Amino acid sequence: MSILEYFDLVISDYTLRTITFGTAALGAICGMLGSFAVLRKQSLLGDAISHAALPGIAIAFLITQTKDNNMLLFGALISGVIATYWIRGIVTRTHLKTDAALGIILSVFFGFGMLLLTYIQKQPNANQAGLDKYLFGQAATLVTKDVKMLLYVLGISLFILLLFWKELKVMLFDAEYTQTLGFNVKFLDLLITFCIVLAIVLGLQTVGVVLMSAMLLAPAAAARQWTDKLWVMLFLAAIFGIVAGVFGTAISATGDNLSTGPVIVLLAVGIVIFSFVFSPTRGLLMRHFRFKKNKKSFQQTKILLDLYRKNKSEEGEGIPLQVSNFPVRTMKELQDKGLVHIEDNAWQLTTDGITQAKNINL
Amino acid sequence: MTLPQIEIQLIAALVAITCAIPGVFLVLRKMSLISDAISHSILLGIVLGFFITQDLSSPLLIAMAAIAGVITVILVEAIQNTKLVKEDTAIGLVFPAMFSIGIILISQNANDVHLDVDAVLLGELAFAPFNRWYIGDMDMGPKALWVVGSILVVLVTLLILFFKELKISTFDPGLSAALGISPILMHYGLMTVSSVTIVGAFDAVGAILVVALMIVPAAGAYLLTTNLKKMLLLAIFFGLFSAISGYWAANLLNASISGSMATVLGIVFLLIYLFAPSKGLIANVYRDKRQKNEVMLLTFLLHLHQHSDKEERSVQHLNYHFSWSQKQAKKILKLAVDNGLIYVENPYVNLTEKGEKFNVEAINYILSNQTEKVERMKQDFLLFRG
Incomplete structure (x- = not known):
């Protein structure tokens, strides 16, 4: 099946359409919110949070004993938020630096999650299989409900961004100044962090724990090379995210035995490399000529x-x-x-x- | 205890020690996340090594994995040097890319590669004793024990030989360069050693636990001491403790050994984070609060010093002037009285002789821009502190 045939199929085939919509929406969310993470020098926060979501998923399953996706994601969201706050606590309250804080939270939470998952697997309950799809992600498991969820989150984050656009913009570039202007920086920070955690948690099902961080920061890093304007960067990052999502899904569906997550990530990284080299203002090629x-x-x-x-x-x-x-x-x-x-x-x-x-x- | 149980604990203990040593330097150099990156990208090295040798137990796999680790570091630094993105973004771009290529290569050749990504990421210590090394017919024990053991020997030798160099280049790269110890050489040396350590260890315990064993003990030790040797010893101790108790916890729960080791590490770190004597969360919050009270006290005393007219010194007025709450004002007033800096003649507050002396000295320091000396005065004047 060639890529062109695939796009014909997308229009007619229900499953393919769902998955493509899903990865596209995810790409757009990640691109937009990832821009904030990248500009706030929190690129690797995504890596830590995605790993830290695992115990939340496991605990949600232990409590509810069902594999209801939204319940599990809610658990992931909570443990992601806890992890974020602990990271912040370590950085502000001790002399350990961000890198150590991220490393600690990432490995400890993930280890704890693994402990719980293996514990669940040995329970006499036939319902537990399939939790490990969150480890490596399986776009094929996306159903209409998940896509709707993704679209809701996309809408909500767009709404928040538009509503607080000016405030978020000032905060990005000068948090202290924002505070002197009388804006509640803590609230804004909470808002944007919450959105980022939400995006990560939603992405787990599609691209998995390990590759989620790249999904978040690759489109943003690429977009950053083409512009110095925030809204252009967000727009471009969303486009790059969509392109990586849609074409990644297409390639993995047409090739044989290609998992979607890695293909999407490689495409996104490819866009980054292209931007690094060919960007007209900052690119390596132009820099060389100059x-x-x-x-x-x-x-x-x-x-x-x-x-x-x-x-x-x-x-x-x-x-x-x-x-x-x-x-x-x-x-x-x-x-x-x-x-x-x-x-x-x-x-x-x-x-x-x-x-x-x-x-x-x- | 059965023999495999003893062997598992022995392997876990050796891995913990081996990881703790480079971990200390990574944490001190603020490069902890490089270990995360390396532990993921070695997957690509292992897969490529397998394609060349078609043998999962070949030593070439370890060599290829170590090379992949070093390449990760080089790539990350190359991207950082372009200044196109911030440093941590570079890490976040490189390892997912290498990991993705690894996964795709595995899934493309799923029929001939018996490599399980789960196992690479999570490891399974419980199986380590069954992978044994034979010379002729003689059973030499688990292979992992030998691999990790020899890495540990090399590591300790290098540490003893280059301890001084490592120390200087970690804390003051400028001085180290001036003394003729190349910080770049030290940096790449450390990166190679970390890479080899991660490769050797992850085979037994999986990629994520390697990160936990490297970073968490070192970070915990760093909160307890500022002496490099003590930090190394403490980190090794925490690693060992978590490895052994983690094993038994896993036994109890019948769950993943590496997961349980990481969890114990997390608990150990949480305890240190909360209760470390001078750098822990509680000590920190307490110190903040005390500092705040002492600043309030100082402001209060200076105010009394500046205003000789009675009106400014009435208790009512103080409330208004500083906009302190009733509770705060009472606390500061009590603090000052307890320390014998003021006496209250209702409704007026007066400085005692000691209070005057304190003020004169403090103003002197403040005017001559030596505010740090005010901190020392607190020890001379204050019996009770905030």
């Missing part, structure tokens, strides 16, 4: 000045002006510009050259 150009113009200026100073002293001391003593390519470029010419087998400035050198020399 560097080359600067180097060239610096060389030309230096030679112009050298010639000019020699001319003025008229003695011609120091290195002789013979053609062989100058870099061929740079001199050719200068000659093409009509700034220098050869006289008596030595380089001399033309009138234009003298005027320009005089300007630089000032």
Whole structure:
């Protein structure tokens, strides 16, 4: 089945349509909210929270004894929020840094979650199988109910973003200033953190614990390369997220034995690499060209000045002006510009050259 | 205890020690999350190694995994150096990508690879004693014991040989460079060692527990001491303790050993986080509160010093002037009286001689921009503190 045939199928096939809608919505949510995580230097918070959601899922199952998706996600949400607050507590209340705090919470919560999962598996209850889909994610398990949930969350986060747009924007760039303006920074912080945790928890079912962090930050990191405007960045990140989601699902559905999560993540990372290289302002390629150009113009200026100073002293001391003593390519470029010419087998400035050198020399 | 039980505990103990040592340096260098990244990306190395050798027990797998770990570090640093994204974003991009490639390669060749991603991520210590090493017909014990044991020997040797260098380059890279100890060499040395440690350990306990065993004991130890040697010893102790008690807890619950070890580690850390004598949460909150009271006391005393007219010194007025609550005002007033800095002549408050002396000294320090010395004055003047 080719990709084109696949998109024909999306229109007609109910399951494929559900999954595609689901991954697209997830991509959009992650892109938007991930932008906030990336700009607030909390990229890896997503990694910690996604791991920390596991014990919540297990405990929710132990309490309710059902595999109702929303109940499990609610459990995940609670343990994600607890983890976030503990991380914050460690960072603000002790001298341990963010990296250690994230590492501790991530591994301990995940370990605890594993303990509970293995405990559940050994219980005499036939209902427990399938909890480990949250580990690696299975987009194929998305049903209409999940997609609706994703769309609700997308709507809610869009609404919150629009409502508090100005406040969130100021807070991103200068939290202290925001406080002096009289905005409740704590509330805003809670709001956006809650949204991020929600997005992560919803993504677990699709891409899994390990890859969730990349889902959150890759579209945002890519979008950041193309713009300095917040709303453009959010918009682009959402688009990148959707593209990765939709095409990732398409590729994994058409290829054989390709799990959706890894494919989506690889696509997103591919977009990041492309942005790193080809972004017109910050990209590595443009940076390289700019560097080359600067180097060239610096060389030309230096030679112009050298010639000019020699001319003025008229003695011609120091290195002789013979053609062989100058870099061929740079001199050719200068000659093409009509700034220098050869006289008596030595380089001399033309009138234009003298005027320009005089300007630089000032 | 049966023989496999003893062997499992022995392996767990060795893994805990092996992880704690590099972990201490990672935490001190604020690079804890590199261990998380490495532990995930080695999956790719193992898969590629398997494709080359077609043998899951080949040592080449370990070598490839270690290389994948070092490549992760190099990639992360390369991305950081472009300055296009913040540092932690680089980590978050590299390891999911490598992990994804690993998973896709496994699923593409699912029929010939008997690699279970679950097992890689979670490990199963309970099976470690059954994977034994034979020389000829002689049973040499579990393979994991030998692998982790030899890594530990190398690690301890390196630690003793380069202890001074590691210490200097960790705390002051500038000084270390000036002394001719290359911080870059030390950095990559540590990264290689961590990578090898993670590879050796994760085979036995899984990727996530490796992270727990590296970071959590070291972080806990860091809250208790500022001496590097003590920190190393404490971290090793916490690791050992959690490994052994985690094993027995798992036995009791009939659940995953690595999960239970991580949980015990978490509990140990939680206790330290709450109760550490000077850096724990409770000590911290208590200190904050005391500091706040002492600042209030100082403000109050300075106010009394500045205003000689009775009106400003009446108890009623103080309430109004500082907008303190009744309770706060009472507390500060009591604190000042207890310390003999003021005496109350209803309804006026007066400074005692000691109070005056305190003020003169404090103002002196404040005016000459030596506010840190006010902190020391508290010890000289205050019998009771906030």
